[in-house]
Amino acid sequence: MTRYLLTRLWQSAVTLVIGSIVVFWGVRQLPGDPALALAGEEATPERVAAIRADLGLDDSLLVQYGRFVGNFVRGDFGESTRTGTPVTELIGATLPVTLWLALYAIIVAVVVGVALGVVAERYRGRWPEWMANAAALVGLSVPNFWLGILAILWLAAGLGLFPASGYVPVAENPASAFYHLTLPALILGTSLAAVIMRQTRASMIETMKTDYVRTARAKGLGRGRVLMRYGLRNSMIVVVTIVGLQLGGLISGAVVTERIFALPGFGKLTLDSVFTRDYPVIQAVVLIITVGYIVINLAVDVLYSVINPRIRVGGAS
Template sequence: MWQYAFHRLWQSAVTLVLVSMIVFAGVRALPGDPATTMAGPGADQAAVDAVRADLGLDRSVPVQYLEFAEHAVTGDFGRSIRTGTPVRHMIATTLPVTVQLAVYAMLIAVLVGVIGGVLAAVYRGRWPEWVVNGFSLVGLSVPTFWLGILGVLYLSVGMGLFPASGYVSLVENPVRGLWYLTLPALVLGVTHAAVVQRQTRSSMVETLSADFVRTARAKGLGPRAVIIRYALRNSLIVVTTVIGLQLGLLIAGAVVTERVFGLPGMGKLTVDSVFTRDYPVIQAVVLVVSASYIVINLLVDVLYTLIDPRVRVSGRAQ
């Protein structure tokens, strides 16, 4: 298992290096010149050239990348072109907000999706399956921004159940922090709950028709034991893969939800940086998100051996 983990680690490292190259080149392909923006609309060419030299943008792209990679290894992503603040401080401030929102939304998605998928599979062809499938269809069809606006109008402004915007750190005040994050997490978790539900149902339907499940029933085991101990446990390989991918998407795709609810997370930081051509911030944000994807996928691969003892890894996946 440790050999397999090491094998996956070096693969992940190579992937991260390739991602950093693509991001570095892609950011510099964006239209617009940050040096011109920083120098101001009335600046002459000499002032623009001076700003470009100060930012290191007058050097060749390979030299710029090597300098960026050398500093990024130590966690130094430079300073924001827009504010002059160290980028790692900006990420350290905004990343916890996005992670808290993503984890909370994923917990809601897993709870609702797994329970709904099990019900749809067990009561196949009956009204519980129709209700659950209707929920998943709505969750996949409704845009997140529209659902967020409805939540603000009815649950916040109309009923006063949740705050319409704002953020309180869970570290400072867990109860109040959860209250502020609940509505954004519900909005963000609905779509992902629908995905988890559909995958859980599909995997459970296939497992419930397997020979070992029929054998368990023939031995006289109750429905609850058959469903939970046999069918659900053997369906978790597919479900775990989907949950890992969805968690990565949550971290990367919380931009719209954070904008709707005014959360000071990575989404707001990303949008502001793209509009101002803030190269260091854009590069750092994309690298952090890419690294989170890689770590999540690595954890999912390791979890396979814990969920299903039949899965064995030695050196590489089998």
């Protein structure tokens, strides 16, 4: 296991270096000139040139990349070219909002998805399975922005069950914070819950066909007990894989949900930075998401052997 961990850490480091190069190069392929966007359309060429010099945009790409990597290693992302605020402060103020939203959405998606998957397998060929499949189909087919608008109209404005917008920091008032995040988390976790439901059902169906399940049934164990003891545990491997792959996607894909519910999160910061060609903020945001993907996938690989001891990765035996 130690050998495997060292190998995965090395692969993660290489992936991070490649990702930093892609982020650095990709940001500079965005149309428009950040110096011109900062100076204004009516600025003189001298003013634009002075801003470019201050931002270091006149240096070669190799020099700019070296400065970018050096600052990142020190935890210094520079200052926003739009507001002059340190990027670390902007990230510190917005990232927790998106992380809490994504974590809440993951919990909702896992609970709902696994529950529907168990019901669909337990009552195969009967109306509970049809209802679960219909719910999953709706979750996969209907866009989140449309569900968000409907939720605001019906559940927030119509019935008054949830606030239509706004955010309360978790540290200030946890109950109020999660109350404000409930509706966005439900909307954000809908499609993920549908995927988890379908995969859980398929995994449990395959598990229930195995020899050791038939042996357990032959020894007198009831179907429900076998389903929960063997089928659900094996299906958790699939759930962990999906959650690991989708958590980073939820963080980066919460842009629409945050816009709809007016949440001051990572998504809003990203959009504002792209519109104003704010290179330091864009680089920091994308690189943090990249690091998140790498760390989450590493954690998922390690969790495999914890959930199912039969799984042995290469070099761990």
